[in-house]
Amino acid sequence: xxxxxxxxxxxxxxxxxxxxxxxxxxxxxxxxxxxxxxxxxxxxxxxxxxxxxxxxxxxxxxxxxxxxxxxxxxxxxxxxxxxxxxxxxxxxxxxxxxxxxxxxxxxxxxxxxxxxxxxxxxxxxxxxxxxxxxxxxxxxxxxxxxxxxxxxxxxxxxxxxxxxxxxxxxxxxxxxxxxxxxxxxxxxxxxxxxxxxxxxxxxxxxxxxxxxxxxxxxxxxxxxxxxxxxxxxxxxxxxxxxxxxxxxxxxxxxxxxxxxxxxxxxxxxxxxxxxxxxxxxxxxxxxxxxxxxxxxxxxxxxxxxxxxxxxxxxxxxxxxxxxxxxxxxxxxxxxxxxxxxxxxxxxxxxxxxxxxxxxxx
Amino acid sequence: xxxxxxxxxxxxxxxxxxxxxxxxxxxxxxxxxxxxxxxxxxxxxxxxxxxxxxxxxxxxxxxxxxxxxxxxxxxxxxxxxxxxxxxxxxxxxxxxxxxxxxxxxxxxxxxxxxxxxxxxxxxxxxxxxxxxxxxxxxxxxxxxxxxxxxxxxxxxxxxxxxxxxxxxxxxxxxxxxxxxxxxxxxxxxxxxxxxxxxxxxxxxxxxxxxxxxxxxxxxxxxxxxxxxxxxxxxxxxxxxxxxxxxxxxxxxxxxxxxxxxxxxxxxxxxxxxxxxxxxxxxxxxxxxxxxxxxxxxxxxxxxxxxxxxxxxxxxxxxxxxxxxxxxxxxxxxxxxxxxxxxxxxxxxxxxxxxxxxxxxxxxxxxxxxxxxxxxxxxxxxxxxxxxxxxxxxxxxxxxxxxxxxxxxxxx
Numbered sequence: 001x002x003x004x005x006x007x008x009x010x011x012x013x014x015x016x017x018x019x020x021x022x023x024x025x026x027x028x029x030x031x032x033x034x035x036x037x038x039x040x041x042x043x044x045x046x047x048x049x050x051x052x053x054x055x056x057x058x059x060x061x062x063x064x065x066x067x068x069x070x071x072x073x074x075x076x077x078x079x080x081x082x083x084x085x086x087x088x089x090x091x092x093x094x095x096x097x098x099x100x101x102x103x104x105x106x107x108x109x110x111x112x113x114x115x116x117x118x119x120x121x122x123x124x125x126x127x128x129x130x131x132x133x134x135x136x137x138x139x140x141x142x143x144x145x146x147x148x149x150x151x152x153x154x155x156x157x158x159x160x161x162x163x164x165x166x167x168x169x170x171x172x173x174x175x176x177x178x179x180x181x182x183x184x185x186x187x188x189x190x191x192x193x194x195x196x197x198x199x200x201x202x203x204x205x206x207x208x209x210x211x212x213x214x215x216x217x218x219x220x221x222x223x224x225x226x227x228x229x230x231x232x233x234x235x236x237x238x239x240x241x242x243x244x245x246x247x248x249x250x251x252x253x254x255x256x257x258x259x260x261x262x263x264x265x266x267x268x269x270x271x272x273x274x275x276x277x278x279x280x281x282x283x284x285x286x287x288x289x290x291x292x293x294x295x296x297x298x299x300x301x302x303x304x305x306x307x308x309x310x311x312x313x314x315x316x317x318x319x320x321x322x323x324x325x326x327x328x329x330x331x332x333x334x335x336x337x338x339x340x341x342x343x344x345x346x347x348x349x350x351x352x353x354x355x356x357x358x359x360x361x
Numbered sequence: 362x363x364x365x366x367x368x369x370x371x372x373x374x375x376x377x378x379x380x381x382x383x384x385x386x387x388x389x390x391x392x393x394x395x396x397x398x399x400x401x402x403x404x405x406x407x408x409x410x411x412x413x414x415x416x417x418x419x420x421x422x423x424x425x426x427x428x429x430x431x432x433x434x435x436x437x438x439x440x441x442x443x444x445x446x447x448x449x450x451x452x453x454x455x456x457x458x459x460x461x462x463x464x465x466x467x468x469x470x471x472x473x474x475x476x477x478x479x480x481x482x483x484x485x486x487x488x489x490x491x492x493x494x495x496x497x498x499x500x501x502x503x504x505x506x507x508x509x510x511x512x513x514x515x516x517x518x519x520x521x522x523x524x525x526x527x528x529x530x531x532x533x534x535x536x537x538x539x540x541x542x543x544x545x546x547x548x549x550x551x552x553x554x555x556x557x558x559x560x561x562x563x564x565x566x567x568x569x570x571x572x573x574x575x576x577x578x579x580x581x582x583x584x585x586x587x588x589x590x591x592x593x594x595x596x597x598x599x600x601x602x603x604x605x606x607x608x609x610x611x612x613x614x615x616x617x618x619x620x621x622x623x624x625x626x627x628x629x630x631x632x633x634x635x636x637x638x639x640x641x642x643x644x645x646x647x648x649x650x651x652x653x654x655x656x657x658x659x660x661x662x663x664x665x666x667x668x669x670x671x672x673x674x675x676x677x678x679x680x681x682x683x684x685x686x687x688x689x690x691x692x693x694x695x696x697x698x699x700x701x702x703x704x705x706x707x708x709x710x711x712x713x714x715x716x717x718x719x720x721x722x723x724x725x726x727x728x729x730x731x732x733x734x735x736x737x738x739x740x741x742x743x744x745x746x747x748x749x750x751x752x753x754x755x756x757x758x759x760x761x762x763x764x765x766x767x768x769x770x771x772x
Binding site for chain 1: 458459474481545547551608609614636637715716719721722723731733734735
């Protein structure tokens with residue numbers, strides 16, 4: 001008798017579970033993995049699931065749109081939301097791989113400001129909403145420079161005063177802008193200059209001046225490794241990648257914010273996603289003021305909403321203030337550049353070809 | 362007599378029928394694999410090759426523009442009907458699918474950087490007759506011939522432009538071909554470097570793998586099994602771990618340099634540069650691909666009758682003559698198979714060289730991956746891939762002419 005009762009109970013429970021599952025939706029969110037996905041899970045995914053009862057399947061990828069393109073083209077779309085960089089957001093949008101987003105659905109800022117005004121410039125695109133800004137900065141090992149310390153972008157190119165090898169990403173973006181800014185071009189004029197033939201020559205000439213001392217890196221994990229092993233004395237890096245060894249392992253690295261270049265990470269919805277509305281709900285939630293401020297607890301990336309900045313607190317170790325480590329911190333923004341999506345969407349092919357060919361010579 | 366004849370005829374027919382049934386059964390057994398290979402291998406490759414030369418994006422969505430621009434002489438002024446057709450058809454295409462104008466714009470932009478927003482604008486702007494003046498008012502670029510020339514290049518369905526670009530040539534609007542500016546020419550250099558690296562790795566694998574395989578084939582089974590596990594170890598390690606281990610070994614402050622300094626073989630100033638250059642690429646790739654050389658060699662050497670060498674020695678040959686004249690020729694099938702495997706795999710390697718090769722680490726496969734993932738220029742990636750495939754097939758053909766493919770033994 002008891003067995004039958006148990007069986008009935010189990011059946012009822014299963015039925016109830018299935019019914020609940022039918023009401024709650026499940027979406028797949030694809031991001032970059034590691035500490036970054038962890039920050040997103042804690043700050044966006046968990047609160048949203050608790051609030052709506054929906055669930056999220058998390059997947060990792062290594063960037064690029066090949067997978068997205070094949071899903072959309074074959075009509076077999078299994079991803080709903082993807083975390084992309086602005087250049088991919090734009091080229092994917094142009095190629096019809098992402099849904100056009102209804103940006104009026106984004107909530108107002110906590111201070112009551114309109115969403116469009118609350119987001120920093122460039123963080124809202126037709127097909128994507130920016131969540132955080134990371135910075136391309138350069139950092140050095142302070143034990144290698146006992147006297148004068150590098151402080152400005154031009155010091156990176158000054159091999160006489162600051163000898164040693166340099167780490168740089170094997171990529172045209174970032175390096176060309178950096179070269180021009182180090183050569184004295186104002187941040188506001190960088191893309192105007194880079195759009196001209198003379199500007200391109202000037203940038204390559206500046207890079208040429210240190211080429212023989214450059215160690216080219218490919219993956220974001222390499223720069224801290226290059227610095228720690230003494231292979232280079234200075235390297236460009238993503239700010240979060242140097243922050244972690246500095247804070248958690250006490251490495252003697254110093255970040256130079258002068259001439260930092262900010263890039264957004266953005267949410268986009270795959271064209272043909274069957275749960276478009278649920279996905280949009282998640283995007284609206286995760287890009288509201290509080291979650292954007294919360295993610296900074298786990299990783300030093302700046303929220304794209306102005307109203308989030310005052311809410312940024314301490315790192316998860318409980319003692320490091322995050323605000324001074326944010327790319328969006330006003331003190332770090334003195335000489336800074338937001339990477340131009342429109343420029344690179346038109347000139348990437350051409351300049352990258354030139355860059356790869358230059359590197360090989 | 363007739364009875365006998367009829368009898369044999371019947372027998373023959375019955376035999377043939379039985380044989381046919383056997384053949385059919387064999388074919389049915391193979392059919393699933395054949396279908397799998399066709400669907401998952403031959404088909405994608407063929408679509409890839411097709412994509413490199415054939416694309417109807419512009420010609421299907423802007424048919425009238427395509428026809429009119431084909432007749433337009435690149436030095437003549439742009440005729441009014443062409444402007445009208447472009448404006449009308451871009452708007453119509455946008456109604457069908459809002460992504461089409463921007464896709465077309467991306468195509469044009471690849472021929473002339475800076476055209477993306479100009480072309481996209483056309484589909485969004487309200488332009489009235491006269492259309493050419495309207496376009497010029499939209500942006501001065503439309504009054505210049507360059508953007509029209511770019512459009513003329515991308516309009517036809519069939520176009521060799523991606524193949525030309527893959528070989529560092531560019532198709533011009535008037536149909537002529539110019540070679541890419543020297544500071545943008547890139548692919549031929551990378552093809553050359555890729556082949557050189559692959560050849561170097563193959564040679565290194567052959568030199569290192571031959572003695573190891575010989576040892577494996579001539580020790581007791583227990584020892585050879587142990588050694589085989591060591592040979593296969595790199596297979597069981599993650600690619601990134603393997604690569605990072607080599608970085609830790611070879612870098613300036615790495616294990617090898619530290620040891621050499623500690624032994625006073627080199628001074629603190631004279632640390633060797635073994636990382637982020639061609640040397641590192643060759644070492645790491647050789648390490649990864651070595652098993653593909655050792656395994657076929659090992660299996661061939663296992664099958665060589667030791668009496669042949671003994672006979673040669675007993676007939677008065679010196680050990681080296683016995684080895685080169687008797688033993689070595691018998692290992693050629695294994696050596697050939699190993700070389701072919703290593704070479705073909707090496708041609709397609711790109712993550713490892715990119716991580717350890719520094720500025721020399723860029724190979725042709727990096728560019729293919731780059732266009733597949735970053736710029737979404739799949740036709741160009743397909744064209745480069747097709748050329749690479751053709752090159753490898755050519756080598757394979759050469760190999761089969763020189764060594765004989767029927768002699769190859771893979772294990």
